[in-house]
Amino acid sequence: MVSAADIDALLPQTQCRRCGYDGCAAYAEAIASGEADINRCPPGGDATVQQLAELTAATARPIAAECGTAWPPKVAFIREAECIGCTRCIQACPVDAIVGAAKQMHTVIADQCTGCELCVPVCPVDCIDMPPAGTGVGQPHWPPQTTQDAERAASAREHFQARQKRQHRDQRSRSNRRGNRAEQAQKKQTIAAAMARARAKRGRQE
Ligand code: SF4
Numbered sequence: 001m002v003s004a005a006d007i008d009a010l011l012p013q014t015q016c017r018r019c020g021y022d023g024c025a026a027y028a029e030a031i032a033s034g035e036a037d038i039n040r041c042p043p044g045g046d047a048t049v050q051q052l053a054e055l056t057a058a059t060a061r062p063i064a065a066e067c068g069t070a071w072p073p074k075v076a077f078i079r080e081a082e083c084i085g086c087t088r089c090i091q092a093c094p095v096d097a098i099v100g101a102a103k104q105m106h107t108v109i110a111d112q113c114t115g116c117e118l119c120v121p122v123c124p125v126d127c128i129d130m131p132p133a134g135t136g137v138g139q140p141h142w143p144p145q146t147t148q149d150a151e152r153a154a155s156a157r158e159h160f161q162a163r164q165k166r167q168h169r170d171q172r173s174r175s176n177r178r179g180n181r182a183e184q185a186q187k188k189q190t191i192a193a194a195m196a197r198a199r200a201k202r203g204r205q206e
């Protein structure tokens with residue numbers, strides 16, 4: 001059986017979710033388990049479908065219409081003067097390619113941006129453009145034509161994984177905090193009940 005990691009190695013790491021999964025690794029898992037067909041990655045295009053067909057012995061088919069079409073490399077550009085610093089684009093970016101703080105203008109780290117477009121629809125003031133990417137920025141050519149393309153995909157994978165780890169850690173600490181609050185509330189209730197019992201006992205003795 002072909003491993004999800006081998007399949008993931010053939011995917012462009014744009015992390016755009018156009019395959020219908022939460023990133024390239026999740027789509028790779030779905031192919032490996034037989035849940036998903038191999039023709040759902042528009043950034044990878046027909047050449048990637050062909051490589052996946054050779055790896056998995058599945059039949060190559062045109063990219064599924066519901067996933068959209070391949071696009072030329074693009075890179076996000078924020079019109080900073082119009083940015084209101086809402087941070088929604090930072091939360092949407094799968095590879096941490098946007099920097100900024102609340103109520104401050106935001107900017108894109110161009111050589112980290114994969115051109116996934118996930119930041120565009122969340123911007124409330126529509127100040128993110130997606131111009132064609134120059135050399136070395138935006139989504140890499142895929143399948144890779146140069147070692148730089150392969151390195152940029154590997155870097156996008158690392159940024160995506162680092163973000164996922166951070167999100168899991170934040171989620172754990174939020175649920176720990178919720179658990180602590182519930183524990184404290186339970187303690188308060190227990191103490192209140194014990195005090196009520198003690199008062200009732202005293203009342204009976206007087
Ligand atoms: S590049 Fe986009 S469509 Fe292709 S596998 Fe990754 S997340 Fe899915």
Ligand code: SF4
Pocket residue numbers: 075076092093094095096097098108112113114115116117118119120
């Ligand atoms: S900045 Fe680039 S990588 Fe991040 S969400 Fe926007 S298009 Fe995607």
Ligand code: SF4
Pocket residue numbers: 078082083084085086087088089090100105106122123124125126127128
């Ligand atoms: S979503 Fe738009 S307005 Fe909000 S921080 Fe990002 S670029 Fe600025």
